[in-house]
Amino acid sequence: MIRRLRFNSSNRTGLVLSLLIAVLLPVIILLVAQYRSLAGLEGKTRAAVQENLRQTLQSFTRLVVKKAEALATETLGGIDPADIEEERFDRIADRLSSIRQSHPETDLAFVVIHCSCRKRNFAIFATPEGVRRIDHDHFKRTPEAQSAIETYNNAALLRATASSSPRVLFEQSHCSNFPGAKIEPSSVFIFTPLNKVDGEGQIGFAGMTLKASYIRERLLPRAMGELLGGSGDDSSPVISVLDENDREVYSNGSGLARHEIKMPFSPVLRQWKVGIGYRNTTIEALARSQFRQNLLLIGVAIALLLAGLILALRATTREMKLVEAKTTFVSNVSHELKTPLSLIRLFAETLELGRVRNPEEAQEYFRIINRESRRLTRLINNILDFSKIEAGRRQYQFAETDVAEVVAEVLQSYERQMTNAGFEAQTSIQPDLPPSLIDREAMAQAVLNLVDNAIRYSDQAKRIEVSVRLHGGDIAIEVADQGVGIPKVEHQRIFEKFYRVSTGLVHDTKGSGLGLAIVKHIVEAHHGRVTVESAPGKGSRFTILMPSVRSEAPEAAPESLSPDAALGAHTSGTASTASMGGYSVAENPHH
Numbered sequence: 001m002i003r004r005l006r007f008n009s010s011n012r013t014g015l016v017l018s019l020l021i022a023v024l025l026p027v028i029i030l031l032v033a034q035y036r037s038l039a040g041l042e043g044k045t046r047a048a049v050q051e052n053l054r055q056t057l058q059s060f061t062r063l064v065v066k067k068a069e070a071l072a073t074e075t076l077g078g079i080d081p082a083d084i085e086e087e088r089f090d091r092i093a094d095r096l097s098s099i100r101q102s103h104p105e106t107d108l109a110f111v112v113i114h115c116s117c118r119k120r121n122f123a124i125f126a127t128p129e130g131v132r133r134i135d136h137d138h139f140k141r142t143p144e145a146q147s148a149i150e151t152y153n154n155a156a157l158l159r160a161t162a163s164s165s166p167r168v169l170f171e172q173s174h175c176s177n178f179p180g181a182k183i184e185p186s187s188v189f190i191f192t193p194l195n196k197v198d199g200e201g202q203i204g205f206a207g208m209t210l211k212a213s214y215i216r217e218r219l220l221p222r223a224m225g226e227l228l229g230g231s232g233d234d235s236s237p238v239i240s241v242l243d244e245n246d247r248e249v250y251s252n253g254s255g256l257a258r259h260e261i262k263m264p265f266s267p268v269l270r271q272w273k274v275g276i277g278y279r280n281t282t283i284e285a286l287a288r289s290q291f292r293q294n295l296l297l298i299g300v301a302i303a304l305l306l307a308g309l310i311l312a313l314r315a316t317t318r319e320m321k322l323v324e325a326k327t328t329f330v331s332n333v334s335h336e337l338k339t340p341l342s343l344i345r346l347f348a349e350t351l352e353l354g355r356v357r358n359p360e361e362a363q364e365y366f367r368i369i370n371r372e373s374r375r376l377t378r379l380i381n382n383i384l385d386f387s388k389i390e391a392g393r394r395q396y397q398f399a400e401t402d403v404a405e406v407v408a409e410v411l412q413s414y415e416r417q418m419t420n421a422g423f424e425a426q427t428s429i430q431p432d433l434p435p436s437l438i439d440r441e442a443m444a445q446a447v448l449n450l451v452d453n454a455i456r457y458s459d460q461a462k463r464i465e466v467s468v469r470l471h472g473g474d475i476a477i478e479v480a481d482q483g484v485g486i487p488k489v490e491h492q493r494i495f496e497k498f499y500r501v502s503t504g505l506v507h508d509t510k511g512s513g514l515g516l517a518i519v520k521h522i523v524e525a526h527h528g529r530v531t532v533e534s535a536p537g538k539g540s541r542f543t544i545l546m547p548s549v550r551s552e553a554p555e556a557a558p559e560s561l562s563p564d565a566a567l568g569a570h571t572s573g574t575a576s577t578a579s580m581g582g583y584s585v586a587e588n589p590h591h
């Protein structure tokens with residue numbers, strides 16, 4: 001049996017080890033791989049967020065261009081090329097004046113015709129001071145015309161790299177020389193080329209300016225409104241526009257931590273810059289927190305996995321222990337059955353053959369036969385009871401009963417055995433106890449199991465105390481011994497089926513591991529509970545607490561059930577003490 005036990009425990013260690021290797025190793029590899037992939041993902045997240053911000057900025061810039069182009073088409077697009085070719089100056093001047101009047105954001109609107117293909121060049125400027133025409137003879141000497149041509153050439157040069165030839169050109173200049181017009185610094189020039197009536201070749205251009213204040217207060221907010229479409233919240237990025245001195249001229253929100261991307265605001269506002277970032281955070285911080293979150297999730301998943309593994313391990317270990325306990329049980333029970341049977345046969349045969357020297361010897365043999373047959377009966381009863389409990393077929397016949405009477409009967413039936421085993425039993429039964437609703441036979445079996453254990457697990461101190469008294473509203477049946485005791489860690493487990501303490505002196509006492517499991521089942525079926533107070537070498541006290549029929553206890557004050565109530569101390573009052581001498585432990589009813 002010992003060999004089998006060793007084999008089983010090495011089996012269990014093997015199982016634990018293989019489970020650890022099979023699960024922990026892949027988990028560690030997975031963890032390392034996940035950590036590395038998360039670290040890589042952090043870099044990729046940073047790049048992806050940056051790209052996203054760049055695209056947002058580009059969309060914003062495109063929207064600003066679209067709006068400026070729409071304005072140019074609406075205003076300058078209304079200039080008729082036929083009026084220009086036929087030099088209808090009044091109509092052109094009227095058109096330019098009406099542009100200025102209907103668009104207060106414009107300081108200056110103008111048409112400049114200069115082409116080598118024409119005999120006569122001219123320019124017309126509409127300013128807040130009125131309309132001014134510059135004809136061919138003064139064209140080259142007028143600063144306004146030259147300034148307009150220069151600014152246009154600049155704008156054309158800047159857009160020369162554009163893939164398709166643009167219909168509208170832009171230039172932002174703060175050093176324009178238009179003496180007749182007061183042009184705000186940082187104003188934007190918008191140009192549209194003017195072609196001949198037949199569309200063949202450019203003969204000049206039309207232009208207008210947009211005030212910086214209009215750009216700040218109208219153009220940029222409208223483009224932003226269109227970009228966000230009302231979806232802006234605290235987590236959406238902040239776009240800000242900086243002027244040539246890096247001063248913020250516009251922003252769609254406050255609390256910008258830093259510009260993650262900054263680029264020239266071309267082509268419309270090429271002297272300015274546009275930047276984008278997040279409120280109170282940076283891309284690094286975002287990527288880091290994402291990384292931490294992912295790591296935490298993986299951590300939680302692994303913790304759950306490990307918890308599951310531990311639970312599975314515990315369940316498996318428990319299952320294996322149960323299998324082990326069952327095996328031990330079978331071997332113990334066969335021994336428990338064989339020993340009394342062979343003793344009974346031996347002494348019965350001896351008696352039958354008349355091989356006794358004197359009547360005392362015959363009497364002794366009868367006593368042994370009686371003791372061993374009782375032992376057999378108890379064991380078989382326990383096994384039958386246990387199998388009924390396991391199958392859910394154990395039935396109880398509850399009736400109002402005097403518990404003290406049941407306990408007294410059990411002790412009486414056991415008295416001779418205790419005397420023979422040399423035990424001194426002290427009984428203390430409180431008078432006038434209320435009845436309790438119990439199954440008489442089952443309760444007797446529970447008490448018998450406790451008394452039997454007290455005898456079997458007592459060493460040199462052969463003293464047993466049994467008391468029945470009122471504890472609160474309950475009836476307490478206490479069985480205390482001064483035997484080997486039970487370590488605290490085992491207190492819970494001794495009530496499990498097949499469980500036996502395998503350390504210390506207990507090891508020498510044979511048993512099935514069913515007695516206390518049956519006690520617990522019986523007591524719980526009576527809505528009661530069983531407790532144990534014990535320490536190695538200091539004896540044990542088992543207490544069954546049963547609800548009484550009268551839940552109030554009128555006279556009796558509850559007595560303490562704590563271990564401090566001195567294990568083994570004599571109780572007073574109605575205590576009746578029976579002192580019995582005789583057998584040693586080796587000769588107790590089980591051995």
Ligand code: ADP
Binds near residue numbers: 453484485500
């Ligand atoms: P068994 O047949 O082994 O006695 P039980 O279920 O009655 O089975 O008891 C379970 C275990 O509890 C015993 O193996 C023993 O280790 C411990 N035990 C029970 N009663 C006592 C006691 N009075 N003193 C010391 N140990 C006890």
